């Protein structure tokens with residue numbers, strides 16, 4: 364093989380979920396001389412869960428990679444140019460609307476299994492996906508550019524120049540990274556720092572439990588107003604809310620009930636994260652609410668329960684030539700429907716960085732550092748906004764410092780309207796920035812960092 368045909372380096376991606384496969388698609392487009400392998404722990408490619416919404420920022424990346432056409436061909440209801448969002452105070456019999464908003468950010472609702480399939484179909488090197496390869500740990504040479512050793516549960520190993528952990532919110536790559544960082548801090552006698560680093564190994568319970576299901580609009584409910592509102596409706600009460608929106612050309616109502624469990628927030632979640640549960644588990648929570656809520660809950664059968672676990676705010680996404688991406692780096696609550704989009708942004712940027720001619724075996728570590736400096740603050744800001752949205756939907760104002768500051772009285776209309784205004788403002792980040800403009804600035808930052816390192 365001529366030297367010019369040789370891959371400039373080899374990337375191992377752990378996890379073939381939405382973000383791992385999207386990174387691979389981006390590497391094929393933006394870094395064709397970088398070789399990659401994807402190691403997936405499962406024995407087959409399966410995406411569980413129902414819907415996923417792509418807003419304009421992720422959609423820009425689908426257009427840039429040509430995936431937009433594939434997605435529109437196989438999936439979705441097409442473009443949703445503007446959505447009316449209603450907020451009601453519903454934890455009383457005579458519920459009322461306190462805010463009406465129009466979300467003008469174009470969005471595309473999809474079935475997540477179909478998105479995953481579209482990504483996989485686009486991948487030319489699908490033979491580079493290795494199933495039943497459950498990552499356990501990595502060994503990175505302390506100095507120099509020797510290969511990183513990747514270890515799997517079945518006792519086998521692989522090597523690479525760059526290791527990317529795209530293995531989800533329970534990431535074993537993150538666990539390996541933060542165990543090693545903590546050990547290094549301990550070896551230097553920095554016990555407090557080591558304890559802080561260990562805190563990032565496991566995800567923690569966000570305090571939110573979500574019950575999701577769909578209701579087919581047939582029979583007696585077909586004409587009922589609660590099942591025929593066109594946009595999103597949030598039925599809010601203290602520490603709980605119900606969200607409904609139509610899918611499949613209005614034939615089906617998508618429903619999610621969110622219940623906050625305050626005393627377990629921030630703990631390691633004890634039970635299974637997801638299970639199908641009986642209506643009794645959530646129906647009682649909405650007793651005494653306005654009649655439309657009772658009517659919807661009555662038809663919520665076989666809901667899927669999700670305990671929402673999140674990644675703590677990491678001090679770094681990178682250790683030498685190992686990087687975290689997607690939920691492994693910033694698993695967040697679903698309250699802004701932005702988690703996967705943030706993972707796509709990680710992959711979009713990382714692949715473009717690795718494809719730059721200036722990024723070589725000598726400079727790849729600098730590229731990962733700049734990736735961390737750019738992606739960590741942005742994705743953590745979105746995670747914080749998502750948390751704020753989640754609280755506001757439960758009629759809690761996250762700007763109140765502690766629980767003691769929460770008003771004991773029923774919220775006044777003025778207080779509710781302020782909450783409505785804040786709900787609108789915490790989504791502003793999607794509108795005020797352009798992903799492609801940000802990409803240009805990021806490339807310049809990378810070039811500056813590489814040239815500074817080379818002149819040292």
Ligand SMILES: Cc1cc2nc3c(=O)[nH]c(=O)nc-3n(C[C@H](O)[C@H](O)[C@H](O)COP(=O)(O)OP(=O)(O)OC[C@H]3O[C@@H](n4cnc5c(N)ncnc54)[C@H](O)[C@@H]3O)c2cc1C
Nearest residue numbers: 378380381382404416498530531689690697700702703704
């Ligand atoms: C209820 C809910 C609704 C949501 N709605 C939206 C939405 O509308 N829009 C949006 O943008 N986001 C949404 N999200 C967030 C989105 O689902 C996630 O951000 C996204 O799926 C993360 O993808 P990922 O590839 O990083 O991780 P995952 O999807 O978790 O994939 C990780 C992959 O790694 C594999 N793996 C795990 N451990 C190992 C190991 N040790 N070795 C090898 N392989 C391993 C897994 O099998 C899996 O294939 C929602 C989340 C939830 C919970």
